[in-house]
Amino acid sequence: MITPYFTTGEGAPAPLRTSMSGRVRFEEVDPLGIVWHGRYASYFEDARVALTDRFGIGYLDFFEKGVVAPIRTLRVDYLRPLRFRETFTVEALLHWTETARLDMEFVLRNEAREVTTTGYTVQVMLDADWNLLMLPPPFYREFLDRWRKGGLA
Amino acid sequence: MITPYFTTGEGAPAPLRTSMSGRVRFEEVDPLGIVWHGRYASYFEDARVALTDRFGIGYLDFFEKGVVAPIRTLRVDYLRPLRFRETFTVEALLHWTETARLDMEFVLRNEAREVTTTGYTVQVMLDADWNLLMLPPPFYREFLDRWRKGGLA
Amino acid sequence: MITPYFTTGEGAPAPLRTSMSGRVRFEEVDPLGIVWHGRYASYFEDARVALTDRFGIGYLDFFEKGVVAPIRTLRVDYLRPLRFRETFTVEALLHWTETARLDMEFVLRNEAREVTTTGYTVQVMLDADWNLLMLPPPFYREFLDRWRKGGLA
Amino acid sequence: MITPYFTTGEGAPAPLRTSMSGRVRFEEVDPLGIVWHGRYASYFEDARVALTDRFGIGYLDFFEKGVVAPIRTLRVDYLRPLRFRETFTVEALLHWTETARLDMEFVLRNEAREVTTTGYTVQVMLDADWNLLMLPPPFYREFLDRWRKGGLA
Numbered sequence: 001m002i003t004p005y006f007t008t009g010e011g012a013p014a015p016l017r018t019s020m021s022g023r024v025r026f027e028e029v030d031p032l033g034i035v036w037h038g039r040y041a042s043y044f045e046d047a048r049v050a051l052t053d054r055f056g057i058g059y060l061d062f063f064e065k066g067v068v069a070p071i072r073t074l075r076v077d078y079l080r081p082l083r084f085r086e087t088f089t090v091e092a093l094l095h096w097t098e099t100a101r102l103d104m105e106f107v108l109r110n111e112a113r114e115v116t117t118t119g120y121t122v123q124v125m126l127d128a129d130w131n132l133l134m135l136p137p138p139f140y141r142e143f144l145d146r147w148r149k150g151g152l153a
Numbered sequence: 154m155i156t157p158y159f160t161t162g163e164g165a166p167a168p169l170r171t172s173m174s175g176r177v178r179f180e181e182v183d184p185l186g187i188v189w190h191g192r193y194a195s196y197f198e199d200a201r202v203a204l205t206d207r208f209g210i211g212y213l214d215f216f217e218k219g220v221v222a223p224i225r226t227l228r229v230d231y232l233r234p235l236r237f238r239e240t241f242t243v244e245a246l247l248h249w250t251e252t253a254r255l256d257m258e259f260v261l262r263n264e265a266r267e268v269t270t271t272g273y274t275v276q277v278m279l280d281a282d283w284n285l286l287m288l289p290p291p292f293y294r295e296f297l298d299r300w301r302k303g304g305l306a
Numbered sequence: 307m308i309t310p311y312f313t314t315g316e317g318a319p320a321p322l323r324t325s326m327s328g329r330v331r332f333e334e335v336d337p338l339g340i341v342w343h344g345r346y347a348s349y350f351e352d353a354r355v356a357l358t359d360r361f362g363i364g365y366l367d368f369f370e371k372g373v374v375a376p377i378r379t380l381r382v383d384y385l386r387p388l389r390f391r392e393t394f395t396v397e398a399l400l401h402w403t404e405t406a407r408l409d410m411e412f413v414l415r416n417e418a419r420e421v422t423t424t425g426y427t428v429q430v431m432l433d434a435d436w437n438l439l440m441l442p443p444p445f446y447r448e449f450l451d452r453w454r455k456g457g458l459a
Numbered sequence: 460m461i462t463p464y465f466t467t468g469e470g471a472p473a474p475l476r477t478s479m480s481g482r483v484r485f486e487e488v489d490p491l492g493i494v495w496h497g498r499y500a501s502y503f504e505d506a507r508v509a510l511t512d513r514f515g516i517g518y519l520d521f522f523e524k525g526v527v528a529p530i531r532t533l534r535v536d537y538l539r540p541l542r543f544r545e546t547f548t549v550e551a552l553l554h555w556t557e558t559a560r561l562d563m564e565f566v567l568r569n570e571a572r573e574v575t576t577t578g579y580t581v582q583v584m585l586d587a588d589w590n591l592l593m594l595p596p597p598f599y600r601e602f603l604d605r606w607r608k609g610g611l612a
Binding site for chain 2: 026030036
């Protein structure tokens with residue numbers, strides 16, 4: 001990947017990272033013998049949930065604050081196929097931004113540690129009436145503050 | 154099918170029926186080249202929604218009355234496979250019962266009108282606190298009344 | 307469960323068992339806030355793959371011998387719902403039979419070890435031309451032999 | 460959408476278009492009450508299959524020629540949510556290119572004809588050994604020829 005999916009300013013905190021492993025299920029494989037391209041949204045989501053749970057910014061954390069953070073954009077780049085019963089890792093990287101959004105990048109690697117798939121999602125933040133938030137809600141600004149101060153490493 | 158899935162007493166109203174057609178999607182086909190067995194719950198549900206919408210007893214109709222009707226049992230019998238791009242019909246049959254449950258049978262047929270798959274679901278009725286209802290709610294008893302009097306044919 | 311799903315004759319070898327754990331994914335949850343009933347076929351399959359891989363009778367083992375073992379019947383009984391992020395275990399039990407079929411039972415339990423879901427699948431065995439086998443293929447008879455002699459415990 | 464997903468040179472043939480309609484299924488809706496973002500890959504694929512079947516360049520047409528055309532990139536932009544039982548249309552547009560790839564754009568609209576979702580997929584062409592083709596295979600070049608001459612309008 002030559003062009004990064006996200007660029008952050010100089011001096012921005014390093015991305016937060018979480019990895020998890022998975023294994024290709026029979027039902028995820030299409031008639032070509034490879035994981036159907038639409039399934040990767042699930043693999044990304046598994047890693048998204050792992051990362052956001054770990055840092056206290058998950059779906060339910062937002063929900064408690066009356067905020068929803070739906071996906072605004074999804075992109076997936078398929079470099080190598082995955083086949084039935086292959087194990088893989090998914091790494092999620094949350095990139096720094098002070099705006100009311102979550103910029104998350106994903107990298108899948110097979111057992112040989114080859115990158116098979118990359119991608120990203122952008123989430124926006126909405127209030128309980130589904131109006132776009134211009135600024136992150138207080139609990140998320142506190143989270144950003146801890147991140148900037150290095151308290152989440 | 155020698156043994157029927159459901160038996161109703163003599164003189165019970167005939168089952169209510171709705172048919173719909175579908176076509177096998179690429180993602181539904183497994184590495185064996187046939188529809189993955191777990192997908193049939195979707196085909197059944199499409200027909201369930203069609204039937205219950207038609208007769209005003211759908212998920213949202215129940216929801217408005219503070220009742221949910223979750224699936225209690227699912228059974229599927231796979232007689233012939235379906236392959237990519239095959240078209241098929243699903244028929245849903247609601248069998249008569251005066252208790253607080255929905256007994257629904259499903260029959261899939263391929264283009265040659267051969268039966269490929271049969272099955273059934275049983276749904277129970279719960280109040281808003283997820284307590285089992287012993288009797289159908291009033292709106293459903295009215296529906297049963299119209300059914301018995303032949304007003305739904 | 308009063309009535310067992312499968313009955314085996316006296317003196318039949320005990321079922322083979324494998325357990326695995328899982329966690330409810332966001333996409334598996336329906337608008338009622340519970341795992342959509344059709345997803346349990348996946349949970350069952352995860353446990354089926356774990357058990358059959360462990361004993362060398364998996365999809366690919368059959369495939370190498372020119373035999374396929376499609377699902378003939380699926381049944382699921384839903385006793386308690388599962389919700390987003392709940393962890394659970396799925397136990398698969400392969401019940402003894404000398405005929406050309408696999409009788410597998412499944413039991414899901416939540417974190418409190420309550421049984422949430424039970425069910426079974428029956429798989430038949432077909433040759434490469436999709437003709438029904440009346441007897442298990444030699445590699446499977448050897449597997450049955452080891453099982454009977456207690457070599458798989 | 461200000462920036463188009465694909466740009467074609469001046470004088471390039473107009474994109475080929477196919478539309479189909481769909482309806483949101485219960486299982487496609489997530490706990491937020493909206494279609495789960497990962498499902499749109501299915502909606503796109505339904506429209507892709509409709510368009511490629513119509514013009515004789517479907518998965519099976521490629522397969523017969525020993526060519527596979529896997530997805531290399533997927534992008535989805537979510538503008539408005541879709542809810543349970545909403546009907547929608549998906550339009551697929553195949554954009555002109557003479558290289559060995561398929562550039563396809565997708566536009567979903569709700570009943571009010573508002574655009575809810577846009578996106579694209581890029582497919583590359585591989586030979587039977589999964590080597591990247593530098594030029595489209597002969598049957599596809601003939602298809603391009605008919606397209607350029609206006610024979611597909």
